[in-house]
Amino acid sequence: MxxxxxxxxxxxxxxxxxxxxxxDLTAEKGEFVTFLGPSGSGKTTTLxxxxxxxxxxxxxxxxxxxxxxxxxxxxxxxxxxFQNYGLFPHKTARENVYFPLQMRGxxxxxxxxxxxxxxxxxxxxxxxxxxxxxxxxxxxxRVALAxxxxxxxxxxxxxxxxxxxxxxxxxxxxxxxxxxxxxxxVTTVFVTHDQSEAMSxxxxxxxxxxxxxxxxxxxLDIYHRPQTKFVAGFVGESNLVEATVTDAAxxxxxxxxxxxxxxxxxxxxxxxxxxxxxxxxxxxxxxxxPLEGRKNVRIKVDTIVNYGDxxxxxxxxxxxxxxxxxxxxxxxxxxxxxxxxxxxxxxAVVPIAG
Amino acid sequence: MQATIAKxxxxxxxxxxxxxxxxxxxxxxxxxxxxxxxxxxSFTEPRLTLANYERVLTGALYQRxxxxxxxxxxxxxAVCLLxxxxxxxxxxxxxxxxxxxxLTLVTMSFWTSFLVRTYAWMVLLGDSGPIIGFLKAIGxxxxxxxxxxxxxxxxxxxxxxxxxxxxxxxxxxxxxxxxLIRSAQSLGARGAALFRHVYLPLTAPGIANGSVLxxxxxxxxxxxxxxxxxxREQMIxxxxxxxxxxxxxxxxxxxxxxxxxxxxxVILTIYHRRFGLDKLWG
Numbered sequence: 001m002x003x004x005x006x007x008x009x010x011x012x013x014x015x016x017x018x019x020x021x022x023x024d025l026t027a028e029k030g031e032f033v034t035f036l037g038p039s040g041s042g043k044t045t046t047l048x049x050x051x052x053x054x055x056x057x058x059x060x061x062x063x064x065x066x067x068x069x070x071x072x073x074x075x076x077x078x079x080x081x082f083q084n085y086g087l088f089p090h091k092t093a094r095e096n097v098y099f100p101l102q103m104r105g106x107x108x109x110x111x112x113x114x115x116x117x118x119x120x121x122x123x124x125x126x127x128x129x130x131x132x133x134x135x136x137x138x139x140x141x142r143v144a145l146a147x148x149x150x151x152x153x154x155x156x157x158x159x160x161x162x163x164x165x166x167x168x169x170x171x172x173x174x175x176x177x178x179x180x181x182x183x184x185x186v187t188t189v190f191v192t193h194d195q196s197e198a199m200s201x202x203x204x205x206x207x208x209x210x211x212x213x214x215x216x217x218x219x220l221d222i223y224h225r226p227q228t229k230f231v232a233g234f235v236g237e238s239n240l241v242e243a244t245v246t247d248a249a250x251x252x253x254x255x256x257x258x259x260x261x262x263x264x265x266x267x268x269x270x271x272x273x274x275x276x277x278x279x280x281x282x283x284x285x286x287x288x289x290p291l292e293g294r295k296n297v298r299i300k301v302d303t304i305v306n307y308g309d310x311x312x313x314x315x316x317x318x319x320x321x322x323x324x325x326x327x328x329x330x331x332x333x334x335x336x337x338x339x340x341x342x343x344x345x346x347x348a349v350v351p352i353a354g
Numbered sequence: 355m356q357a358t359i360a361k362x363x364x365x366x367x368x369x370x371x372x373x374x375x376x377x378x379x380x381x382x383x384x385x386x387x388x389x390x391x392x393x394x395x396s397f398t399e400p401r402l403t404l405a406n407y408e409r410v411l412t413g414a415l416y417q418r419x420x421x422x423x424x425x426x427x428x429x430x431x432a433v434c435l436l437x438x439x440x441x442x443x444x445x446x447x448x449x450x451x452x453x454x455x456x457l458t459l460v461t462m463s464f465w466t467s468f469l470v471r472t473y474a475w476m477v478l479l480g481d482s483g484p485i486i487g488f489l490k491a492i493g494x495x496x497x498x499x500x501x502x503x504x505x506x507x508x509x510x511x512x513x514x515x516x517x518x519x520x521x522x523x524x525x526x527x528x529x530x531x532x533x534l535i536r537s538a539q540s541l542g543a544r545g546a547a548l549f550r551h552v553y554l555p556l557t558a559p560g561i562a563n564g565s566v567l568x569x570x571x572x573x574x575x576x577x578x579x580x581x582x583x584x585x586r587e588q589m590i591x592x593x594x595x596x597x598x599x600x601x602x603x604x605x606x607x608x609x610x611x612x613x614x615x616x617x618x619x620v621i622l623t624i625y626h627r628r629f630g631l632d633k634l635w636g
Binding site: 051052072073074076077078079080082086087088089090099100102103104147148151 | 531533534536537538539540541542543544547551552555556558
């Protein structure tokens with residue numbers, strides 16, 4: 001079975017600059033896929049190529065088995081929500097949502113009714129007669145979403161749509177977008193540089209860096225089994241330790257900065273291979289004395305950043321700093337400048353080749 | 355010293371008024387006083403009377419000149435719009451260098467003296483000028499008269515006023531968020547529909563600004579229609595000149611000037627209600 005959205009060997013070269021090099025990716029029907037990466041990583045370029053606003057230098061884009069590479073944007077039947085929404089200021093919310101139907105020659109009465117229904121779905125039942133400038137950022141966002149969905153697009157593209165909203169509204173809209181996307185079952189590509197947004201919303205995350213795809217996997221796999229150092233560092237907080245495998249079968253490595261480290265055995269690794277070990281801060285335990293059955297490291301506490309329910313603790317051994325996340329209840333006994341132990345289980349250490 | 359500073363800080367809105375004083379005095383002496391004098395004359399020349407207004411508002415000659423003035427202003431505005439809109443659009447689509455070049459060429463007529471420009475048109479369009487010469491050369495036996503016609507005065511006024519239209523429309527076009535156009539395309543719009551439903555409404559403020567400015571300035575044009583236009587198609591300013599210079603009818607001339615001023619103010623008021631006068635200057 002072939003995937004619903006398929007990008008094959010897509011590259012984008014501007015003069016001498018390669019913005020995208022040989023991207024291959026797929027999305028299944030109804031899937032919510034997120035392109036995650038820092039700015040300039042190629043995620044937005046890829047989105048614009050799918051939308052038709054950028055032309056790929058090489059490669060092909062297919063939807064439902066049909067190549068759309070030669071089509072102009074208006075022929076592609078793709079709904080897009082831009083970062084600043086792109087609402088027409090001279091049209092009311094309802095007229096904005098009616099616009100794509102109008103362009104498709106739908107009768108006015110029927111089209112306006114459909115637009116009103118869609119506004120209802122996004123929770124703006126009574127605001128159809130307002131102009132964009134009379135609405136809040138979150139409301140404008142919903143209008144843009146309704147407008148991108150009302151014509152039953154074959155694909156929904158969201159280009160950092162939550163970037164301009166404040167934190168609370170952002171979280172609310174994340175839930176809202178997911179709810180609407182599920183209700184309509186529309187295949188969605190979401191672009192963001194915010195990793196927590198990507199984690200909470202996606203069925204699958206595609207991590208971009210320097211015009212390449214670093215990893216494409218479920219949010220849990222991206223977080224717990226990153227395949228590259230970049231992914232490990234970009235998604236979530238991390239302690240990354242350089243090491244060399246000493247016993248591949250038993251999962252043992254030697255790290256210059258931490259000494260002997262046990263990790264979760266990985267068949268792909270060989271003795272003598274250089275690896276990066278990932279230890280997530282929340283997998284590290286803080287104690288006064290060394291703990292049995294765990295790798296223990298003695299540190300001096302440098303900084304404690306308290307968030308109430310939890311705290312981030314940064315400390316250093318003789319050779320490097322380590323960060324760990326502690327429950328708020330546990331932190332009260334520790335002060336900056338104290339000496340204590342950090343420890344973790346071998347299963348919490350994820351080896352990354354290279 | 356410190357007390358003085360504190361005092362000044364307490365009344366921070368005094369300074370703007372102080373800075374405005376020279377201009378206010380200038381306007382009062384050279385604009386408001388003469389204007390008041392014109393109003394006064396329109397009611398008192400040759401004696402205290404409303405006859406000037408009666409004559410100007412009911413006389414067939416005057417009515418025809420008023421109608422002609424408005425028709426000319428409307429025509430000039432329409433031609434400016436037809437010429438200016440595509441040119442402004444071209445500028446937004448050009449590279450910054452080319453846009454700069456076009457803008458320079460367009461505003462070049464601003465840097466040339468009014469009279470020089472007008473006489474240049476006389477030379478170009480005259481019966482022994484290069485255009486007529488060319489028409490004769492290609493075998494047209496009796497080329498039409500170009501000078502002293504509605505054509506020549508309209509052409510010259512468009513030349514002078516088109517920059518106002520172009521710059522107003524260009525400044526609005528340049529501020530249009532490209533995302534709006536992309537949105538429209540992604541929603542299925544293109545070509546004529548994209549223009550009619552999105553681009554044209556978004557540029558409407560520029561069209562309104564430019565048109566009002568061109569129309570209002572054109573209403574009061576004097577030199578160009580007098581020197582280049584047909585004597586049968588006089589405009590108000592020209593007639594005011596004739597009344598005062600040839601008939602010494604200061605009262606009638608003043609009454610016409612006041613009526614022209616009032617009409618202009620009405621147009622600007624309507625514009626202000628609809629769009630806001632502050633938008634006129636970009």
